[in-house]
Amino acid sequence: MGRYLRSLGAFWSSSLAMELEYPLNALIELLSVLGNLAGSVVVLALFYGRGHDLGGWSWDEALVVLGVYTLLDGFTSTLLQPNLGAIVNHVRTGSLDFVLLKPIDSQFWLSARSFSPWGLPGVLAGLALIWLAARRAGASPSLPTLLGTGLLLVCSALILYSLWFVLAATSIWFVKVWNATEVLRSTLVAGRFPVSAYPPALRTLFTLVLPVAFLTTVPAEAILGRTTLPWVLASLGMALLSLALSRALWRYALRYYTSASS
Amino acid sequence: MAIIEVRGLGKSFRVADKQPGLGGTLRHFFARRLKDIPAVRDVSFSIEPGEVVGFLGANGAGKTTTLKMLTGLIEPSAGAVEVAGFRPFRRQASFLRTITLVMGQKQQLIWDLPPLDSLRVNAAVYGIPEPEARRRIEELAEMLELGEELRRPVRKLSLGQRMKAELLAALLHRPSVLFLDEPTLGLDVNAQVRVREFLADYNRRTGATVLLTSHYMGDITALCQRVLLIHQGRLFYDGSLQELTQRLAPYREVCCDLAAPYPPEAFAGFGELESLTGQRLRLLVSREQLTATISRLLSSFPVLDLEVNDPPVEEIIGRLFREGAVG
Known part of the structure; x- marks a missing residue:
């Protein structure tokens, strides 16, 4: 355990050093986070400005969902994109060899090796938006509610991570799976709005097949104090299940790894 | 063990x-x-x-x-x-x-x-x-x-x-x-x-x-x-x-740059002609005859540059299999 923590420290401090070699990149990423957020707020504002409502969600409540989405998107830019996005290249160029020969869990290495600080503004903006919008929507969350929301947010991060890792792991067989991860990222965009805003067919799809509902709507409902125990349990179960699935699939995939030729 | x-x-x-x-x-x-x-x-x-x-x-x-x-x-x-x-x-x-x-x-x-x-x-x-x-x-x-x-x-x-x-x-x-x-x-x-x-x-x-x-x-x-x-x-x-x-070492590779082009036949008796592209010549010469061959080369042809190498492993191995020295 201590070795993993120390490794994580070495991983992230070297990633940070690496990112700081290219300061212009920092500025671009920051602008892109702010641009995305502004764009989403404008779309929502246009919608509510015409007196529509979104699947029974008020303007402020919908902003909470947007906040959760922004938070997850920041998490994606900080950890998922830099790490899981690199797996395909590891497989294609054969540098996965070096990972597999280290006496450390290869899934841990591949999932935690890089850390991009440029997603952190998104994380902070997301947290701020969740808090402000929830207060304006009239919620005064108690400590247990906050803890529950935190737990659900961790679950949604885990679900998203596992799905992405599963897709990236299939690169062992198919090598190029960038398209698949793009599809995942664009599906996540659907999570900017409450899931009940979508037609029933899509709603089912987003709950059962692509767990968009668990990613954003469920944690948002939690902080607004409207979630029910079954949803919490379902979310928890979904997270553990998808994590276990990603792990099992990775182990299975490694049996088929042939390593790029020299 | x-x-x-x-x-x-x-x-x-x-x-x-x-x-x-x-x-x-x-x-x-x-x-x-x-x-x-x-x-x-x-x-x-x-x-x-x-x-x-x-x-x-x-x-x-x-x-x-x-x-x-x-x-x-x-x-x-x-x-x-x-x-x-x-x-x-x-x-x-x-x-x-x-x-x-x-x-x-x-x-x-x-x-x-x-x-x-x-x-x-x-x-x-x-x-x-x-x-x-x-x-x-x-x-x-x-x-x-x-x-x-x-x-x-x-x-x-x-x-x-x-x-x-x-x-x-x-x-x-x-x-x-x-x-x-x-x-x-x-x-x-x-x-x-x-x-x-x-x-x-x-x-x-x-x-x-x-x-x-x-x-x-x-x-x-x-x-x-x-x-x-x-x-x-x-x-x-x-x-x-x-x-x-x-089995292999009898051979060394001699590479020369010549001042003028010559036909491949000109190098008969100077070991085995490996390649001759333009004025660049590569010969495989047995180790015992290396010095004699080089001095003959130098006296018979206008040599601009000359180097002696171990032939690349690929070459050695290729030769080995051609000659049936192993297997």
């Missing part, structure tokens, strides 16, 4: 069988035909602790595939491998701490950062306490003649410096079995010599076992008392380097 034990090792790869052209591509997309290609067949050998063994073979002979099975990267299709008492493909942490793999054409150092940052990561991953890691880095850096290069971004290092830093990173955990795949690839002669000297020194100091592939005969002659020769996936020769060089 052998440290590397290989019995009847085999590996075949399932590859796509695609016809060229659009028609072939379409057919391949809809009905993928696969076939099994044997890369390594029934290879057996054993290596004692502390041995430095050269692993020779043409491109595609199966060297890298065998190394990957020995390091546990890929699973053998047949046979058994044991390295330091472990079955490599299980990749237990204690096995991975015992071995290292250096690949001349791949690198593990972080491109944009100085080698020291990558070394810190490796120290953490292998659980080497920081003071101990510092001591080891210092010791290895001295052996490798690396100094402030360790503080410069890897992308700004020369190929030779980078390779030495790669070696440092690969040896930080003090492995006792070293697998080196073309560790001197692309290095200039000086850098090659330094890497060789380092490897010999490391082997002497630590008693580590080394299995090394190389295209440069010089690496093999400088380091290995014993060689394994692999051809089309099969082991063709396992024995002392001396015995092998006795």
